[in-house]
Amino acid sequence: MTKKTKWILYGIIAFIVIILLRQKEVPTSSQVLWTPVSPLVKDKLKLIDAIRANYRLLPITAYHEIILDSVKPAGETLIIASKATCQAGIDLRLINDADIYIEDDSIAIQLPPSEIIDIHVDPSAFRTIAQKGAWTNEEMIVIQSKAKQIFEKNIQRKNLLGHAEIRGRSIVESVLRTYGYKRIMLF
Amino acid sequence: MYRIISFLLISLAIGCKGAKQEAKHITALQELKNFPIVEVSIREIIHLPKESNLLSLEASVKAGIDFTEIDTTSIHIDDDKIRLTLPKPKMISFEVDPQSLELEYHSGTRSRLPLTPDQRKNIMAAAEKQLNDKIDSLQLIRVAEEKTTAFLASYFQSIGYTKISIRFNHINTHD
Numbered sequence: 001m002t003k004k005t006k007w008i009l010y011g012i013i014a015f016i017v018i019i020l021l022r023q024k025e026v027p028t029s030s031q032v033l034w035t036p037v038s039p040l041v042k043d044k045l046k047l048i049d050a051i052r053a054n055y056r057l058l059p060i061t062a063y064h065e066i067i068l069d070s071v072k073p074a075g076e077t078l079i080i081a082s083k084a085t086c087q088a089g090i091d092l093r094l095i096n097d098a099d100i101y102i103e104d105d106s107i108a109i110q111l112p113p114s115e116i117i118d119i120h121v122d123p124s125a126f127r128t129i130a131q132k133g134a135w136t137n138e139e140m141i142v143i144q145s146k147a148k149q150i151f152e153k154n155i156q157r158k159n160l161l162g163h164a165e166i167r168g169r170s171i172v173e174s175v176l177r178t179y180g181y182k183r184i185m186l187f
Numbered sequence: 188m189y190r191i192i193s194f195l196l197i198s199l200a201i202g203c204k205g206a207k208q209e210a211k212h213i214t215a216l217q218e219l220k221n222f223p224i225v226e227v228s229i230r231e232i233i234h235l236p237k238e239s240n241l242l243s244l245e246a247s248v249k250a251g252i253d254f255t256e257i258d259t260t261s262i263h264i265d266d267d268k269i270r271l272t273l274p275k276p277k278m279i280s281f282e283v284d285p286q287s288l289e290l291e292y293h294s295g296t297r298s299r300l301p302l303t304p305d306q307r308k309n310i311m312a313a314a315e316k317q318l319n320d321k322i323d324s325l326q327l328i329r330v331a332e333e334k335t336t337a338f339l340a341s342y343f344q345s346i347g348y349t350k351i352s353i354r355f356n357h358i359n360t361h362d
Contacts, residue, residue, distance in 0.1 A: 063228070129234055167226055
């Protein structure tokens with residue numbers, strides 16, 4: 001072997017060794033040929049923490065106005081549009097170790113069903129549509145007490161939970177793909 | 188001469204590692220496509236002037252980031268530090284559901300009334316303006332930026348980065 005060939009060989013060996021050291025693992029022959037992408041986080045507990053951390057991404061927020069009206073015997077009328085807010089979605093914080101199964105680049109997760117995470121009617125947030133006569137604060141509170149019940153019925157009728165479930169599953173699947181999982185099963 | 192070639196090969200290997208990592212993250216993030224970070228359902232009461240009818244109309248709005256727009260200039264890696272420059276979040280969709288139009292109130296009754304095409308047209312125009320005002324008040328783009336920052340900070344932290352910097356169109360929102 002000439003001196004020239006020896007130096008070229010040293011150079012090539014150094015190149016390969018540095019690549020392997022920086023990857024902190026020795027690839028198999030198939031990996032060298034096809035350089036597949038393996039999941040970035042394989043440790044189950046670490047992945048659970050990462051999934052749970054995304055719980056704020058999933059919910060749908062509903063901002064609804066609800067009509068409330070009242071008429072007094074003397075003919076005084078009040079119509080207001082009360083403002084209500086609801087967050088519905090899959091709560092990823094409920095996922096635990098037993099809900100996840102990982103094998104190579106495949107993952108199966110048992111997701112909790114979507115639920116109402118928060119529902120809120122702010123008594124100070126409303127707009128008056130029509131008013132005849134004087135209405136006291138106490139009377140306003142009585143009228144607004146119906147808002148939450150009507151809002152809950154609207155949410156149910158519009159299937160907010162169903163939409164939230166579809167959105168949640170789609171986002172979880174997208175996030176798992178960024179972690180390198182190729183076969184994803186969500187139950 | 189050959190020592191120089193060896194040195195160049197070594198340098199190339201070191202450089203390739205960073206570029207390879209960046210390419211890997213770009214591919215992974217591009218999988219998110221047009222990612223709807225925020226989704227809201229809005230229901231507004233529409234009250235036309237000179238009309239006693241009160242109607243409600245619903246819209247679904249999604250705001251997020253088109254991750255297919257990111258490229259090699261979007262990610263810079265230096266050991267365990269990563270810096271991302273992302274496209275600003277935008278409205279992905281704004282769908283008014285015409286089927287959701289409902290009569291909420293009319294002279295003390297709650298029965299459905301037939302609407303003329305002109306009435307319907309006026310209502311839809313008024314509703315669109317009202318819904319747009321509502322969307323502005325919700326500051327969905329700002330919320331989308333906050334949620335994207337939290338999501339990506341958590342993502343890159345989970346894969347080993349200790350310092351993560353995320354910017355949207357030259358505005359630094361996380362450091």
